Amino acid sequence: MLKATPQGIERAVELIRRGEVVAFPTETVYGLGADCFNPKAVATIFEVKERPRFDPLIVHVAEREAWREVAQGDEERIKILTERFWPGPLTLVLPKREALPDIVTAGLPSVAVRMPSHPVALALIRGAMTPIAAPSANLFGRLSPTSAEEVAEQLGGRIPLILDGGRCPVGVESTIISLLEGRPRLLRPGGLPLEEIEGVIGPLQGGASSAERPLSPGQLPRHYAPHTPLRLIEGKIPAPRGRRVALLAFTPPEEDLGYEVVEILSEEGDLKEAAYRLFSALHRLDRSGVEEIWVEKVPEVGLGRAIMDRLRRAAEAVRE
Numbered sequence: 075m076l077k078a079t080p081q082g083i084e085r086a087v088e089l090i091r092r093g094e095v096v097a098f099p100t101e102t103v104y105g106l107g108a109d110c111f112n113p114k115a116v117a118t119i120f121e122v123k124e125r126p127r128f129d130p131l132i133v134h135v136a137e138r139e140a141w142r143e144v145a146q147g148d149e150e151r152i153k154i155l156t157e158r159f160w161p162g163p164l165t166l167v168l169p170k171r172e173a174l175p176d177i178v179t180a181g182l183p184s185v186a187v188r189m190p191s192h193p194v195a196l197a198l199i200r201g202a203m204t205p206i207a208a209p210s211a212n213l214f215g216r217l218s219p220t221s222a223e224e225v226a227e228q229l230g231g232r233i234p235l236i237l238d239g240g241r242c243p244v245g246v247e248s249t250i251i252s253l254l255e256g257r258p259r260l261l262r263p264g265g266l267p268l269e270e271i272e273g274v275i276g277p278l279q280g281g282a283s284s285a286e287r288p289l290s291p292g293q294l295p296r297h298y299a300p301h302t303p304l305r306l307i308e309g310k311i312p313a314p315r316g317r318r319v320a321l322l323a324f325t326p327p328e329e330d331l332g333y334e335v336v337e338i339l340s341e342e343g344d345l346k347e348a349a350y351r352l353f354s355a356l357h358r359l360d361r362s363g364v365e366e367i368w369v370e371k372v373p374e375v376g377l378g379r380a381i382m383d384r385l386r387r388a389a390e391a392v393r394e
């Protein structure tokens with residue numbers, strides 16, 4: 075692990091250019107990156123994460139116009155979205171360019187692209203002089219890491235370098251929308267609130283007013299799962315008797331409810347703060363040795379959509 079100083083970043087750049095993989099911070103979560111034009115390097119990402127080859131990666135660029143290096147598409151629409159939301163937690167799915175190796179997109183004719191806003195991510199991509207393919211830096215199906223320590227817990231010893239840039243300011247993965255059809259479609263709610271996107275380009279398919287489920291190949295039910303069974307609860311109910319259960323509450327409970335451990339997502343009920351704390355709170359509760367984690371539902375507006383999406387998947391993993 076190296077601090078993301080200019081020397082640390084330089085070391086990461088060298089490794090990427092040599093075809094190795096490196097964990098690095100973005101504003102959403104930590105990514106596990108490789109040169110997207112080097113198929114062997116990209117194959118290493120899948121091996122390290124134990125990720126199935128059918129689950130495509132996101133390509134990260136460092137300039138608003140650089141999507142052209144890996145994708146094609148409707149200039150007008152892309153321009154509106156990238157001028158308004160890049161750099162930031164918005165991923166666009168576009169028709170892929172021939173030159174991009176198929177392993178990056180799991181053989182799909184489309185590619186997911188985003189320009190992160192984290193200065194370390196941008197410096198790494200610029201230094202490497204190539205777009206970087208990167209999934210979240212966790213083992214497949216497990217909790218996404220929002221700190222270098224959380225990356226080390228899952229991937230330590232498997233990769234040559236973790237660049238430590240501190241805690242990720244957004245805390246949940248990017249929002250993914252597909253521009254492959256007539257009307258843009260929401261594939262994954264994430265760090266950019268749906269309402270903001272709809273405010274600029276109008277209603278999305280699978281968006282606020284639609285009951286459809288997102289369709290990203292990686293949107294499998296058992297994703298974002300802690301080891302400890304997780305259950306969603308409505309409001310603040312008392313702990314069950316005789317079992318050691320942790321509570322992940324949205325806001326502070328007014329009384330002692332008898333839980334073994336309590337984590338609060340936001341003192342003031344702020345969804346942005348809750349998203350920022352979500353994964354690290356789950357990591358801590360997962361390590362606390364309780365039998366179950368009970369999680370209070372949060373309102374499904376703004377970043378609350380991304381939070382509930384992750385929590386439902388984590389809870390579903392238990393039922394299987």
Ligand code: TXA
Pocket residue numbers: 100102103104105106129130131132163165167179182184185186208209210211246247248249250261262289290291292293
């Ligand atoms: O914030 C983020 O998006 C983080 C940081 C590191 O940038 N990355 C991330 O990557 O969350 P990952 O691999 O954990 O999730 C990428 C998602 C998967 O659900 C994958 O199926 C979807 O993007 N995806 C990638 N390419 C796609 C494509 N061509 N069509 C549809 N979905 C795609």
Ligand code: MG
Pocket residue numbers: 209210218
């Ligand atoms: Mg992931």
